[in-house]
Amino acid sequence: MLILLSLASAVACCLVFAWWLPSDGERYQDYRAAESCSSGELSRSDTDCLSTWHLTVEKTVNRTAGKESVHDATLTYRDSWRGTVHFNGSGPLLERLRPGDRVTATAWRGEIMVLTEDGVRQDTLEAPRDELQMNAAVGVLAGLVAAQCLVFGTVRLARPQAHEPLTWEPYGRRLLFSVIGVCFAVGLSAVWARVPWWTVPLVAVPLAMGAALWFRVRLRPRR
Incomplete structure (x- = not known):
């Protein structure tokens, strides 16, 4: 199930960066011109x-x-x-x-x-907006969810009886909500600061990886 969810999220990520984001960007430029x-x-x-x-x-x-x-x-x-x-x-x-x-x-x-x-x-809501940063945030979120599901699913297949700590509670849940928060916080900040959309993955991915490492260290059993 996690592997299938990973594939679906990966497809969504590709669609965002290959079609949705370029399409919105082209429409905005056409409107401005x-x-x-x-x-x-x-x-x-x-x-x-x-x-x-x-x-x-x-x-x-x-x-x-x-x-x-x-x-x-x-x-x-x-x-x-x-x-x-x-x-x-x-x-x-x-x-x-x-x-x-x-x-x-x-x-x-x-x-x-x-x-x-x-x-x-x-x-009106139909007017194109220069807010591609949020498109990028959605794409990054889909990519990170795909990576998380792939790692968790692979570990479950390789070690069905011993896949700690890669479980939903508490590591998976905390990581997922952290990734969602990071992506949308970075996306909204990028819109507010008027920086290019490609800065969103450059900032969001390292922050999400840092959150994953931090949660992993926090949840490591103490001896």
Whole structure:
């Protein structure tokens, strides 16, 4: 079971670094490089440029209850279009909007990226973000989980009756939660510090290895 889990985690790690992270990075760069649509591009329905639309707010939902958060705005364009855009928070614009307000929407590739009203703007959840550090953190976490499961599984196969201390309690559990904490702490710190995504594995992997060694020393029987 642990060997299979290791293989699944290794595949997830490869997918993150080979597909998800490059795809998000390319999408962000394309969005940053996009220019306003010309009249010809609009007539051809070209979605790789930035188009501007003047929409009307029909209603907003701005609710946070426990773990559930809903931050939406339902918009209309004349009588021909009605849609809902989603945000990751209430501010700075969503909390100001009221039914009937007129807003300016910036669209790209068929999705609304930004809403603006009276100089106040807010990105929607569809807007690409330069946060590849968190993609890298997820990939590193998957790789470290794969390594842990492989080591624990191999030891269990080689020594079915004597695989101490590589057991779930207490070493495996402590190590897993430490790895999760390290990866996300490093990823969030990298986002905040605006450092390149490749610094995440350079920092997280040695820290995780240090945690593994520290727990191993702490749990070693004293003579």
